[in-house]
Amino acid sequence: MPDDFHTAFADALRTGRTDPLQPYLAEAGAAGRLSVYRNNVVRGAIEALRAAFPAIDRLIGSRLFDALARAYWHTHPPERPTLILYGDAFADYLAGAEPVAGLPWLADVARHDRAWLEAHHAPGGRPLGAADAAGLAPETLPALVPGLQPSVRLLTSPWPAYDIWHRNRVEPDDAPMRADPGQYFSLLWRKDGTVCSRMLHAGEHAFLDALGGGAPLETAAQAGLAAEPGFDPAAAFAAALNDSLLKGPLT
Amino acid sequence: MSLKPEHYRSALDARADGLWFEVHPENYMGDGGPRLAWLDAIRANHPVSFHGVGLSLGGPDPLDRDHLDRWKRLAGRFEPARVSEHLAWSSLGGRYFNDLLPTPMTQTALDRFCEHVDEMQSALQRQVLVENPSRYLPMRDDIPEPEFLAETVRRTGCGLLLDINNIHVSAHNLGFDARAYLDAVPAGAVGEIHLAGHDSDAGLGEALLIDTHGRPVSESVWSLYEAAIRRTGPQPTLIERDTDIPAFETLLQERARAQLILDAARSREPAHA
Numbered sequence: 307m308p309d310d311f312h313t314a315f316a317d318a319l320r321t322g323r324t325d326p327l328q329p330y331l332a333e334a335g336a337a338g339r340l341s342v343y344r345n346n347v348v349r350g351a352i353e354a355l356r357a358a359f360p361a362i363d364r365l366i367g368s369r370l371f372d373a374l375a376r377a378y379w380h381t382h383p384p385e386r387p388t389l390i391l392y393g394d395a396f397a398d399y400l401a402g403a404e405p406v407a408g409l410p411w412l413a414d415v416a417r418h419d420r421a422w423l424e425a426h427h428a429p430g431g432r433p434l435g436a437a438d439a440a441g442l443a444p445e446t447l448p449a450l451v452p453g454l455q456p457s458v459r460l461l462t463s464p465w466p467a468y469d470i471w472h473r474n475r476v477e478p479d480d481a482p483m484r485a486d487p488g489q490y491f492s493l494l495w496r497k498d499g500t501v502c503s504r505m506l507h508a509g510e511h512a513f514l515d516a517l518g519g520g521a522p523l524e525t526a527a528q529a530g531l532a533a534e535p536g537f538d539p540a541a542a543f544a545a546a547l548n549d550s551l552l553k554g555p556l557t
Numbered sequence: 558m559s560l561k562p563e564h565y566r567s568a569l570d571a572r573a574d575g576l577w578f579e580v581h582p583e584n585y586m587g588d589g590g591p592r593l594a595w596l597d598a599i600r601a602n603h604p605v606s607f608h609g610v611g612l613s614l615g616g617p618d619p620l621d622r623d624h625l626d627r628w629k630r631l632a633g634r635f636e637p638a639r640v641s642e643h644l645a646w647s648s649l650g651g652r653y654f655n656d657l658l659p660t661p662m663t664q665t666a667l668d669r670f671c672e673h674v675d676e677m678q679s680a681l682q683r684q685v686l687v688e689n690p691s692r693y694l695p696m697r698d699d700i701p702e703p704e705f706l707a708e709t710v711r712r713t714g715c716g717l718l719l720d721i722n723n724i725h726v727s728a729h730n731l732g733f734d735a736r737a738y739l740d741a742v743p744a745g746a747v748g749e750i751h752l753a754g755h756d757s758d759a760g761l762g763e764a765l766l767i768d769t770h771g772r773p774v775s776e777s778v779w780s781l782y783e784a785a786i787r788r789t790g791p792q793p794t795l796i797e798r799d800t801d802i803p804a805f806e807t808l809l810q811e812r813a814r815a816q817l818i819l820d821a822a823r824s825r826e827p828a829h830a
Contacts, residue, residue, distance in 0.1 A: 309617055311661055312617050312649050313649070315659075316649045316650070319654055319658075329697075330696055330697055331694060331695060331696055331697065332695040332696055332697050332698075333695045336694055336695050337694075338761075339693045339694050339730075339761075339765060340694065342758065342767060343654075343656055343658055343693070346656040347655060347656045350655040350656065383653070384652070385651055385652065385653060386623075386653060387583060387610075387611025387612065387613065387621060387624050387647060387648055387653050388584070388611055388624075390583070390587055426587075426592075427588060427590045427592075428588055428589055428590065429589040430589040431589075456589075496590065499594060
């Protein structure tokens with residue numbers, strides 16, 4: 307059960323108000339030293355977010371990033387005693403943050419940073435490989451329900467968020483940016499310990515999305531065709547095997 | 558040495574005699590991925606110890622069972638040579654403050670701390686080492702810190718992780734005698750020693766030393782370390798570095814200096830019973 311000391315201390319960390327702590331301190335004026343803890347706590351959270359959202363840091367600059375990360379820490383404090391996955395609501399927060407309201411694509415770029423982090427820490431497991439698939443009777447393929455590897459993240463955006471993200475994290479450049487509205491699909495996943503990413507067409511996105519939802523290959527192929535008339539299910543299946551996107555081995 | 562991601566490759570390849578690495582288990586509490594794979598590989602070549610920062614043993618709330626379960630799973634997988642946590646708190650009411658906050662040195666806090674240490678030791682089925690904190694705030698202590706630690710050792714059977722830099726920093730900040738502190742802790746309970754660097758506070762200057770782990774170990778800390786080793790006998794010693802991380806070789810040099818002090822102690826009669 308929290309007592310007055312801990313409550314006063316936690317309040318002081320949040321607000322900087324140290325008066326309620328004074329009765330517990332041995333010296334008058336010593337409460338100013340609380341800023342050591344306050345700096346550690348706030349700075350630690352900000353740096354954890356910066357490490358998790360490097361594209362956002364590059365896009366908006368470290369000063370604005372600091373201010374937004376600090377505000378996020380106030381409204382979304384860490385709840386787990388580890389910061390490795392802190393920031394799960396940061397993209398949503400950015401979507402509503404007034405200082406970046408002029409960058410409507412920023413939240414979706416942040417979703418790519420978040421997808422990278424989740425893919426990085428996701429469970430592994432042997433993927434379904436081309437050799438596994440070759441061993442299957444062709445007539446069984448339509449009913450196959452492979453599912454997606456736990457690291458796979460599918461993203462959709464009305465902005466070219468993948469392109470912006472890629473050019474601010476994976477291969478940074480300073481070329482002028484275009485942000486034409488449209489419908490954009492992208493994929494992040496981990497293969498051999500490395501997080502990979504690429505853009506998707508509507509058909510392949512629908513195909514993988516259906517597989518991720520537990521659909522058999524045939525249903526997923528139909529979803530792909532419905533999303534994009536020129537969709538090639540055989541090529542998409544081969545690419546999924548090659549990229550280690552599917553769960554395996556078969557049972 | 559503290560194991561940092563930027564040193565994974567060097568750590569894996571290092572062959573120095575007796576070299577071991579320490580990690581914060583909290584940084585390995587993901588579900589999978591390359592970080593865990595690196596630790597698996599390094600663990601195959603070197604002993605690894607676990608040094609927790611998130612259990613909030615010195616706090617008023619019950620221990621986070623999920624966090625303790627994750628600890629158990631990781632300890633089961635990596636079989637750390639030693640496990641340790643802090644005399645500090647970091648969580649309150651489901652909110653995590655990622656720092657080691659000061660536990661008041663009171664009877665109530667002592668009782669709770671001992672219960673928490675017991676709970677951690679029962680969960681992990683092994684002895685836990687408890688680390689003395691860096692202190693910045695002069696608080697109205699009812700129990701001197703060495704006595705608080707000694708009583709914890711007596712009641713729970715835990716060991717101590719003596720952080721020499723923390724003693725130096727706290728002694729400076731709170732105005733006590735570091736050597737007297739060393740004399741007051743139960744030397745026979747010490748199972749690991751930490752060495753690290755500190756900085757002056759940006760605002761208050763030399764009046765307040767901060768345990769940053771961002772600089773080489775200071776001469777005064779080396780000297781205090783030698784005094785500690787005379788009391789405790791040679792103990793596994795960690796060079797801690799968490800910020801401004803230099804080249805692996807630079808840390809190896811600090812580690813070699815500690816090794817010389819340990820070797821000299823080994824060549825003498827054991828200083829403790």
